[in-house]
Amino acid sequence: MPSRSVSKQTLQRLPAFLHYLKSRPEGPSRYISATAIAEALGLNDVVVRKDLASVSSSGRPKVGYVREELIGELERFLGYDNTQDAILVGAGKLGKALLSYDVFPQYGLNILAGFDTDPRVAGTEAGGKKILPMEKLESLCRRMGVRIGIITVPGEQAQGVCDRLIASGVLAVWNFANVHLSVPQGVLVQNENMAVSLAILSNHLKERSGTTK
Amino acid sequence: MPSRSVSKQTLQRLPAFLHYLKSRPEGPSRYISATAIAEALGLNDVVVRKDLASVSSSGRPKVGYVREELIGELERFLGYDNTQDAILVGAGKLGKALLSYDVFPQYGLNILAGFDTDPRVAGTEAGGKKILPMEKLESLCRRMGVRIGIITVPGEQAQGVCDRLIASGVLAVWNFANVHLSVPQGVLVQNENMAVSLAILSNHLKERSGTTK
DNA sequence: TAGATTGTTAATCGATTAACAATC
DNA sequence: TAGATTGTTAATCGATTAACAATC
Numbered sequence: 001m002p003s004r005s006v007s008k009q010t011l012q013r014l015p016a017f018l019h020y021l022k023s024r025p026e027g028p029s030r031y032i033s034a035t036a037i038a039e040a041l042g043l044n045d046v047v048v049r050k051d052l053a054s055v056s057s058s059g060r061p062k063v064g065y066v067r068e069e070l071i072g073e074l075e076r077f078l079g080y081d082n083t084q085d086a087i088l089v090g091a092g093k094l095g096k097a098l099l100s101y102d103v104f105p106q107y108g109l110n111i112l113a114g115f116d117t118d119p120r121v122a123g124t125e126a127g128g129k130k131i132l133p134m135e136k137l138e139s140l141c142r143r144m145g146v147r148i149g150i151i152t153v154p155g156e157q158a159q160g161v162c163d164r165l166i167a168s169g170v171l172a173v174w175n176f177a178n179v180h181l182s183v184p185q186g187v188l189v190q191n192e193n194m195a196v197s198l199a200i201l202s203n204h205l206k207e208r209s210g211t212t213k
Numbered sequence: 214m215p216s217r218s219v220s221k222q223t224l225q226r227l228p229a230f231l232h233y234l235k236s237r238p239e240g241p242s243r244y245i246s247a248t249a250i251a252e253a254l255g256l257n258d259v260v261v262r263k264d265l266a267s268v269s270s271s272g273r274p275k276v277g278y279v280r281e282e283l284i285g286e287l288e289r290f291l292g293y294d295n296t297q298d299a300i301l302v303g304a305g306k307l308g309k310a311l312l313s314y315d316v317f318p319q320y321g322l323n324i325l326a327g328f329d330t331d332p333r334v335a336g337t338e339a340g341g342k343k344i345l346p347m348e349k350l351e352s353l354c355r356r357m358g359v360r361i362g363i364i365t366v367p368g369e370q371a372q373g374v375c376d377r378l379i380a381s382g383v384l385a386v387w388n389f390a391n392v393h394l395s396v397p398q399g400v401l402v403q404n405e406n407m408a409v410s411l412a413i414l415s416n417h418l419k420e421r422s423g424t425t426k
Numbered sequence: 427t428a429g430a431t432t433g434t435t436a437a438t439c440g441a442t443t444a445a446c447a448a449t450c
Numbered sequence: 451t452a453g454a455t456t457g458t459t460a461a462t463c464g465a466t467t468a469a470c471a472a473t474c
Binding site: 220222223257259260263273274275276 | 440441442443444448449450
């Protein structure tokens with residue numbers, strides 16, 4: 001079965017559906033409709049129906065979806081049941097916080113270890129994960145077939161670290177450094193950029209103040 | 214001068230432009246072209262030109278933009294020079310990390326204080342910021358005219374906290390809890406959702422594995 | 427059967443890209 | 451003048467929304 005290709009927008013909504021289904025109090029019915037999800041999340045119902053269609057085909061007219069079944073299909077689609085190994089580079093404040101972040105396994109992410117250039121940091125632990133010196137990066141990645149790299153180093157070092165990760169076989173980079181990373185075709189960079197969020201918040205306030213009403 | 218309205222996509226790219234301009238080594242020229250920015254960030258040049266047009270009108274054919282001038286215009290547009298006060302609710306691990314995050318002021322965000330229900334936490338400090346008991350929430354918000362609220366409480370409490378923030382005059386909510394928040398028209402919720410990022414990473418790997426090549 | 431719901435097909439909307447005129 | 455660059459107008463593309471047929 002080929003994995004269906006979905007748009008980025010769809011992919012951004014699916015986790016919210018899953019979370020809503022899980023958090024919803026066990027109702028009298030085993031069923032849930034796309035309409036109900038749409039209403040709860042403030043979305044158009046056709047959007048929800050289309051999104052669900054790319055993940056499941058168990059929806060039945062008049063009744064909707066079996067809640068438990070849909071949860072399973074979403075989890076499978078999002079890869080929550082298929083844990084991926086990752087490594088993290090840059091064990092500063094943020095890096096350590098992520099190493100200790102204990103909900104990642106629930107989302108299918110398993111951080112094997114952290115890496116840091118600072119010899120005082122390498123050798124220590126965070127969240128029960130070892131922090132290793134940078135020299136071990138390539139060998140660990142290759143040995144374990146690591147495909148996800150998390151970058152939490154200062155901006156100036158990010159591109160260099162990224163290049164080393166890719167050379168070691170990493171195919172997806174989660175970038176917390178506030179710089180643009182250049183990567184070869186086929187490698188994904190997912191930026192986690194607080195500056196962008198702040199810009200959106202600030203712009204909203206500016207527009208609100210601008211209104212006369 | 215009315216603040217120009219820009220699309221969300223544009224707003225997401227502007228911080229990257231600014232960061233690139235700032236990080237770019239002082240070249241021989243005072244000028245920078247949209248084409249050069251586009252190339253460095255892997256974007257289409259017309260997109261960059263359109264984005265810049267909504268922020269600046271100082272671009273000149275043949276020469277481009279004066280780098281320093283454009284930096285100033287971007288900073289002003291993004292509100293980096295116009296610091297906004299914010300409060301944070303939920304002083305757990307993540308909350309404390311954000312309270313200590315010392316780059317926010319550079320992006321125009323000033324966190325006044327944290328709040329927490331736990332009496333053992335209220336009264337302590339993080340990053341030099343006081344953590345206050347929840348009872349003081351409304352009075353502080355009203356007194357200081359706080360318009361940004363940061364939510365780092367567990368999911369179950371997020372909606373309740375959100376309602377209290379809005380009742381206290383908050384107009385923009387930065388939500389780190391993995392739940393959908395319902396807010397009245399005119400209030401913005403910006404979700405910082407790691408589950409979404411993980412879904413995107415995981416989906417990329419799935420599609421890569423799916424390819425035969 | 428009637429009503430609720432799914433899922434599809436067509437219409438609309440908005441963003442990106444392409445083409446080009448203006449200008450230093 | 452020629453070339454590089456801006457900024458605008460038109461064409462394309464993709465996502466959302468609307469309309470509707472299918473079905474339990």
